Amino acid sequence: MTTDQIRINSTDTIDIKTDAIGIDSANTISINAQNLKKIYRRGSEEICAVNEVSLEIKKGEYVSFIGPSGSGKTTLINILGCLDNPSSGMLSIGQKKVFGEGKPLSEKLLTKIRRELFGYIFQKFYLIPTLTVIENVLLPCIFYKKEVADIKINGNNSDVAAMQRGAALLEMLGMENRMDHLPGQLSGGEMQRVAVARALINKPEILLADEPTGNLDSARSQEIGRLLRELNRKEQLTIILVTHNPELAKSADRIVELRDGRVFV
Numbered sequence: 324m325t326t327d328q329i330r331i332n333s334t335d336t337i338d339i340k341t342d343a344i345g346i347d348s349a350n351t352i353s354i355n356a357q358n359l360k361k362i363y364r365r366g367s368e369e370i371c372a373v374n375e376v377s378l379e380i381k382k383g384e385y386v387s388f389i390g391p392s393g394s395g396k397t398t399l400i401n402i403l404g405c406l407d408n409p410s411s412g413m414l415s416i417g418q419k420k421v422f423g424e425g426k427p428l429s430e431k432l433l434t435k436i437r438r439e440l441f442g443y444i445f446q447k448f449y450l451i452p453t454l455t456v457i458e459n460v461l462l463p464c465i466f467y468k469k470e471v472a473d474i475k476i477n478g479n480n481s482d483v484a485a486m487q488r489g490a491a492l493l494e495m496l497g498m499e500n501r502m503d504h505l506p507g508q509l510s511g512g513e514m515q516r517v518a519v520a521r522a523l524i525n526k527p528e529i530l531l532a533d534e535p536t537g538n539l540d541s542a543r544s545q546e547i548g549r550l551l552r553e554l555n556r557k558e559q560l561t562i563i564l565v566t567h568n569p570e571l572a573k574s575a576d577r578i579v580e581l582r583d584g585r586v587f588v
């Protein structure tokens with residue numbers, strides 16, 4: 324079986340090929356965007372944050388987005404990650420048209436796509452202050468637990484499996500001694516690492532990271548860079564990384580530069 328089928332209902336499925344075959348095959352494309360535009364309106368003023376952006380990101384590709392502050396990076400990756408809708412243009416994830424002509428996808432289906440395909444790392448962490456580190460990492464599992472071979476331990480005890488994966492991720496990120504701490508007891512860099520572990524708990528197909536090292540010192544930034552590269556190579560994880568760090572940007576397969584909402588190559 325080379326296809327993961329995520330069942331929405333009997334007539335609505337998303338097919339994402341797990342094996343990349345040939346680079347010309349449509350099924351190797353993870354994300355396809357055509358003429359995406361996002362206009363914000365403030366009174367009579369219009370801001371075109373994303374302006375006619377077309378791009379393809381193949382399955383297993385690691386792409387970094389760079390560009391000056393205000394160039395539209397966050398707006399664009401939020402649209403690519405189905406967190407925001409464009410004003411116009413088309414977006415497909417795998418074979419599924421998410422935005423574009425025709426009937427818009429239901430919010431229920433969009434939520435399913437976000438939960439089951441994507442992992443998100445936000446610059447502001449968004450950790451829950453009253454939950455411990457490990458509880459924050461396991462939070463997405465309340466809503467959805469991906470059934471994957473290596474997190475099925477002791478038959479079907481997926482709670483134990485998720486807990487073990489969470490602990491293993493925190494250990495990999497050097498946070499094994501902080502599992503029972505609350506976010507308020509952590510440094511900015513430590514909080515960021517918790518956010519990284521939380522984004523990976525459900526083994527996403529596509530990881531979106533908006534300045535994941537913005538709060539880390541250079542040694543920790545390089546570590547996160549190495550971790551992303553390793554996940555990309557070992558697990559065929561598609562990664563879209565927004566960064567102002569030129570060294571980190573270079574660790575990707577491809578750099579996309581944005582200026583004034585346009586892709587500038």
Ligand SMILES: Nc1ncnc2c1ncn2[C@@H]1O[C@H](COP(=O)(O)OP(=O)(O)OP(=O)(O)O)[C@@H](O)[C@H]1O
Binds near residue numbers: 365393395396398399
């Ligand atoms: N909700 C909003 N309402 C109005 N304008 C917005 C909104 N969000 C973003 N913008 C504007 O859209 C443009 C692009 O913003 P965006 O946050 O995507 O930039 P960015 O490249 O991520 O910047 P940074 O590097 O500072 O994070 C900016 O001019 C910004 O002021």
Ligand SMILES: [Mg+2]
Binds near residue numbers: 396398533
């Ligand atoms: Mg931004």
